[in-house]
Each structure stands twice: as C-alpha cells, then as structure tokens.
Amino acid sequence: MKLLSITLALALSATAAIPTLAFAATAPAKAAWKAPRTPLGQPDLQGTWTNATITPMTRPSQFGERNVLTPDEARGLEQATADQVRRADLPTDPTLKVGDLKNADCGADGISGFNCGYNQGWKDPGTNVIDFNGEKRASILVEPKNGQFPPMAKAAMDRRRGRPPGGAYDGPEQRALGERCLLSFGSSAGPPMLPLMYNNTYAITQTKDAVVIEVEMVHDTRIIRLNTRHDPNNLKTWMGDSIGRWDGDTLVIETINMRPEQGLRGGSPNQKVTEWLTRIGPNKIKYRFTVDDPSTYIEPFSGEVAFNATKGQLYEYACHEGNYAMEGILAGAREAEKAGKPITGGGAREEGSN
DSSP, rough: HHOOOOHHHHHHHHHHHHHHHHHHHHHOOOOOOOOOTEEESSSSSOOEEEOOOOOOSOOGGTTTTOBBBBBHHHHHHHHHHHHHHHTTTOOOTTTOGGOOOOOOTTSSSOOGGGGGOOOGGGGOOSSOOETTTTTTSSSSSSESSSSSSOOBOHHHHHHHHOOOTGGGGGGGGGOOOOTTTSSOSSSSSSSSSSBBSSOEEEEEEEEEEEEEEEEESOOOOEEEESSOOOOOOOBBTTEEEEEEEEEEEEEEEEEEOOOOOOTTTOOOOOOOOEEHHHHHHHHTTEEEEEEEEEEBSSSSSEEEEEEOOSOOOOOOTTTTTOOHHHHHHHHHHHHHTTTOOOSSOSSSOOTTTT
C-alpha cells in the first residue's frame, strides 16, 4: 500500500509539471525591434537628432586596434568629462585679465590665455561616449583598424607644400568656410556629418523623392535626392551632389562633386563619400560613412557615429552678427606686412572640429 501511494504521488507530480514544460518550450521569443515606417512605407528617420559625443575622431594610442572600451574605461572618460564641466561651470574671477585665464576659465582643459575663445556657457560637446547596444567606442574612425587617418598621398603633400606662407591671411577667400558663414565649421554639415564642440543637432524630413537634413551649425540644409542620377561632374556644389536609395532599413547616400574648398582635412573635389543611416532603436540612428579620396589619402577611411533622439526644435544659427574676428585677422596681417614681419599663426582654422 505504501509503495502504491509513492507511485501515485510521483505520477501526479510529473503530470503537474507537464503544462509548465510545454509552455516553456512553446513560448515565443522576444520579437526583434523593427524600424517604424512613414505613410510612404519608407523606414522612418524623421525627427530631431544629435551626434554630440566625447568620443574623439581618432583613437588614443593606448587603445591600439581595440575600439571597444571596457565599462570601467567608459565610466572613467565620462566621469572625467563631468568633472571638467563642473570646474568650468565655476564663476570666473572678474579681476582676471585675458592673459591670466586658465583651463577652467576657458571651458576646457589645455586652453588658456589668449586662446580662450569660449567659456563653458557656449559649449555643448556632449557628455557620453558613442554607445551601440552597450558597445562603447574609443574613436569615431573604425577603418583603418588603428583608428587613425591613412597616410596622405603624394599629390596632397605636393598641394600643401605649394601653399605660400601667410596665404591664409591674404583675404577672406583664404579663411575657413565657417568663418565666412558659407558652411558649417569642421564637417558638421558634411558629408561626412561629424560632431563639434556645440550645435550638433540635425532635423530630418522625408518625402517620396528626397530626404532633407537641416543642420544646426551655421545654416546648412542637405537635400538628398532619391533614386536618380548624379549631376554632371563639372557642377561642384556645397555639400556635394547627394543621391540616396533605400536598402532595406538603411538609407544609403553617395555624394560626389563637392567644391574644392570643402573637403575634410584638405580633401580634393574628386572625393566620394558614402553614408549609411540605419534606425537601430526608438531613439538611435547608426550613422556610418566611408571617404574615398585617392588624391588625398592612400586608402579610404570609415567611421561610425550615433545619432540620438533629442527633444525640441531646431533654432536659427545667426552667423556673423557683430563678428569682428575677420576684420582683426586681416588687418593684423596687413600691419605685419607693412612692418616687414612674417605673418604667422594657425591659418584658416576650422573652429570646433572634434
């Protein structure tokens, strides 16, 4: 009798477990996130986004070919940034002269004295490293594997050697495009679209025939025409001739015919920039780019940046209101010429580049 009771108990116990096991075996896996679609059926990239980040363009040498930070490394970099911002937010001694200004007074470590162009109140470079699904990045550049720009081609070296000394001070045409309010500083408008020390917001709008990217820095608007052909090569335009197409959930953009004044880091008008924008989450776009410019670099280079959703609208960037820098730069050069002194300085600086 006792043996029968034990047998029945075991049988009931096994039977009770069956529904649980069956449920566990048939429970559906969590569905992968899918990008929303516009009423036109396109993957929806619309909205306001920022690519602000403390991840640098090129990789610090201590990381070598490793571009994924450990959690401790990422926390350390972000904490160092928070500490720097806290120091820069402290009140500046009003009795200091320009030459007395030090790191915190200028809003950034490593800058002091007459190099203080902005204090912390004007800056918004971001506070976090680039993060793709928990993968924290050490540099924007991913190719070459060392996270550095490739060596320059001989033609590019010859172009640089051929520049006259002091040429950047001859007239406004030799100054950076951002200083002249023609285009964004650095490569904010792109292509490629890269972060700066402030004004890193982009508004994207889609139509059947185009994707429009409004850039906060200066006053740039990129119009990417969809499923069409490039203009003739003799038509060079600011930000180039951008043609787009949809490849699944990804917008692929190919840009050529850029003006010779615009190329990234002295790039040539023959460069081709290919970009990929993929919505990888409700609040994030993965942006990848490749620059192929054999007249400037011995091989192509590629990078990746996170565009994170941000609230609010895009406001006008009113460029050059009361900007006396251009007049001062050129007037100083003319005085140096009169005195027979060499014209020295940083040249046509692209302000705010990462």
